[in-house]
Amino acid sequence: MSTVAIVTDEKFTIETPLLIIGAGAAGLCAALAATEAGIEALVIERDAVPAGSTALSAGLIPAAGTRFQRAKGITDSPELFAADIQRKAKSEADQSIVEAVAHGASALVEWLADRYGLPFDVIDNFNYSGHSAMRMHGLPTRAGSELIDRLRSAAETSDISIIPEAVANTLFTEPGDRIRGIEIVRGDGTLERIGCDALILACNGYGGNPELVRRFIPEMAAALYFGHPGNRGDAVIWGDALGAQLTHLGAYQGHGSVATPHNILISWAVIMQGGIQINTEGWRFCDESRGYSEQAEDVLRQPGGIAWNVFDARIAEVARQFEDFRNAERAGAILTGGSVEEIAAAMHVPAAAFATEWAEVEALKAISGQERYGRRFTPDQRCEPPFHAVKVTGALFHTQGGLAIDAACRVKRKDGIVFPNLFAAGGAAAGVSGPTAAGYLSGNGLLTATVLGRLAGEAAAAQLAG
Numbered sequence: 001m002s003t004v005a006i007v008t009d010e011k012f013t014i015e016t017p018l019l020i021i022g023a024g025a026a027g028l029c030a031a032l033a034a035t036e037a038g039i040e041a042l043v044i045e046r047d048a049v050p051a052g053s054t055a056l057s058a059g060l061i062p063a064a065g066t067r068f069q070r071a072k073g074i075t076d077s078p079e080l081f082a083a084d085i086q087r088k089a090k091s092e093a094d095q096s097i098v099e100a101v102a103h104g105a106s107a108l109v110e111w112l113a114d115r116y117g118l119p120f121d122v123i124d125n126f127n128y129s130g131h132s133a134m135r136m137h138g139l140p141t142r143a144g145s146e147l148i149d150r151l152r153s154a155a156e157t158s159d160i161s162i163i164p165e166a167v168a169n170t171l172f173t174e175p176g177d178r179i180r181g182i183e184i185v186r187g188d189g190t191l192e193r194i195g196c197d198a199l200i201l202a203c204n205g206y207g208g209n210p211e212l213v214r215r216f217i218p219e220m221a222a223a224l225y226f227g228h229p230g231n232r233g234d235a236v237i238w239g240d241a242l243g244a245q246l247t248h249l250g251a252y253q254g255h256g257s258v259a260t261p262h263n264i265l266i267s268w269a270v271i272m273q274g275g276i277q278i279n280t281e282g283w284r285f286c287d288e289s290r291g292y293s294e295q296a297e298d299v300l301r302q303p304g305g306i307a308w309n310v311f312d313a314r315i316a317e318v319a320r321q322f323e324d325f326r327n328a329e330r331a332g333a334i335l336t337g338g339s340v341e342e343i344a345a346a347m348h349v350p351a352a353a354f355a356t357e358w359a360e361v362e363a364l365k366a367i368s369g370q371e372r373y374g375r376r377f378t379p380d381q382r383c384e385p386p387f388h389a390v391k392v393t394g395a396l397f398h399t400q401g402g403l404a405i406d407a408a409c410r411v412k413r414k415d416g417i418v419f420p421n422l423f424a425a426g427g428a429a430a431g432v433s434g435p436t437a438a439g440y441l442s443g444n445g446l447l448t449a450t451v452l453g454r455l456a457g458e459a460a461a462a463q464l465a466g
């Protein structure tokens, strides 16, 4: 159980300038930045090999104004990016954090590419909803496992110490809210106390804590949790005990397109390129183009809590850039039919209803029309046989609420004053999605993990050096 204790004369086995809890994207970016600034960082990680939700993701980081965009003639700016984030969040995200991530993202992507050799490029054959420019940067496999592997290698090359198979269970504070250190439980059950001059919480949110999900996100309590099971809400639990400000706890990243029963993410590219979702009765049920996060709840409301993504061979080719999609094909999750009737039969949905929907959508595409839920189609989205379909469900990916921070990632107390030496980044901190799932703009997760991770490492290092 995670607890907070007040220190009297606590003895620590070891002392380190900077402690970081969690070796996902946030923790490793923080450690790299602090090390570059000359401050030794020690990272504590629950797993034997650091992976986190970062490894489960598509590894896509949105960034505006990068040289990768310029090379492909994409015009973009941090201001446009910040406006997109706030439009999706209905202006309910903290503007100072929005600006910090929107302005820090291009430098972050170029830093990881140039200093640590991560071979990013920008996806230019489809765009995610809500982004005014193509700005999703990914690695060759389009898989988060590649991102975390490369960050881990960078950490190794930089001689950053990671203690694996160690779970932080207690924070020790002094009167005056200064963090003094933590207690960890090693894999063999041994307890150890580590002192520090500053602490960065990079242990993500509470998606892996069913009790907290029930309390804060009851609508997703029964949903599949598709994130890392070790993210049990420790940052929120410690923050609550310390009197920290907790913000937007009901916000989360959902996803309405997880192949079932295979449990493989099917990229939203299949929808943005012109595919649709129907339920088991053959009907569409909402405007899929709003975004995949809010779509999770809509899919779960359909009969059996499932839907079918239907698209064509052109779209499948775009989706094939994602390792997950290729895995889904290998697992037999993607069905094929030579005609509308054949694909309806493969899905076991009523052919008449599906054919009506399909014909209406295809007719609207030809005239750039808008359908009854508000989705606007374009001629380049037209689909031709053979068709493909995949059965999907809605899932909870990660929570977006958490510790309120300032633009230097310092954790705020309830009265707004920052703790003297406590920082948070990534899923441990409140994100930039506002209070709901609908506020999540694609990429907000890794954006706040990587950019805020780097900022937290720099800020903690500057404080320790100064």
Ligand SMILES: Cc1cc2nc3c(=O)[nH]c(=O)nc-3n(C[C@H](O)[C@H](O)[C@H](O)COP(=O)(O)OP(=O)(O)OC[C@H]3O[C@@H](n4cnc5c(N)ncnc54)[C@H](O)[C@@H]3O)c2cc1C
Pocket: 021, 022, 023, 024, 025, 026, 027, 044, 045, 046, 047, 050, 051, 052, 053, 054, 055, 056, 057, 058, 059, 060, 061, 062, 144, 166, 167, 168, 169, 202, 203, 204, 205, 226, 227, 228, 230, 231, 232, 234, 253, 265, 397, 398, 425, 426, 427, 428, 442, 443, 444, 445, 446, 447, 449
């Ligand atoms: C399937 C899926 C796809 C996604 N795709 C994308 C995408 O393409 N783009 C995007 O922007 N976002 C995406 N996301 C969201 C993104 O993965 C997360 O927002 C991001 O990885 C969070 O990074 P993090 O470092 O905060 O957390 P994590 O990567 O989860 O790392 C946290 C680490 O902390 C460790 N930990 C937790 N508690 C403790 C403790 N008490 N002691 C020690 N260690 C602890 C965990 O073991 C874990 O390794 C996706 C998420 C999922 C689940």
